[in-house]
Amino acid sequence: MALELGASSISLERTPDGRRLLVRHDADASVDTVWDVLTDTDCWADWGPSVTAVETADRYITAGTTGRVRVADAVWLPFEVTACAPYRWTWTVARLPATGHFAEERTTGSVVGFEIPPLATGYAPVCARACQRIAALGKQREA
Numbered sequence: 633m634a635l636e637l638g639a640s641s642i643s644l645e646r647t648p649d650g651r652r653l654l655v656r657h658d659a660d661a662s663v664d665t666v667w668d669v670l671t672d673t674d675c676w677a678d679w680g681p682s683v684t685a686v687e688t689a690d691r692y693i694t695a696g697t698t699g700r701v702r703v704a705d706a707v708w709l710p711f712e713v714t715a716c717a718p719y720r721w722t723w724t725v726a727r728l729p730a731t732g733h734f735a736e737e738r739t740t741g742s743v744v745g746f747e748i749p750p751l752a753t754g755y756a757p758v759c760a761r762a763c764q765r766i767a768a769l770g771k772q773r774e775a
Contacts, residue, residue: 639657639764642654649729652732653748653750653753654745655756657763657766658738659767661773662741665774668770669744673697675769678769679762680765685701687699687700693713710725711723719735719736720733729749731746733745733747742770746762
């Protein structure tokens, strides 16, 4: 069962990390372009409502990428990308499991999404906004 949150949908599903809330949003860009936006640390602050800056040695993340993110323009938190395979990556922030990120191919365009631990349900609107921003950035890159 999926719920609608504006133009995004939310459902409870099993992921490689267990049951998670999945926030999905259609994108008018290819899955490769959306993946590029998701993994490009130079634009995380452009699409992440809670991320205002990123410091890392890697512009494009891979499994094991580390660095720190500034959240709410106030505090710096360390991060590590724990898994990164085509079209899905996960990370820890301040050593705590955080959101998963994914892109899915569709016959026209793609879908961008986030995996949220069920106890973080209140974060779903933030992730829905991030999905909208990623979709817009993907469309701009292809224009």
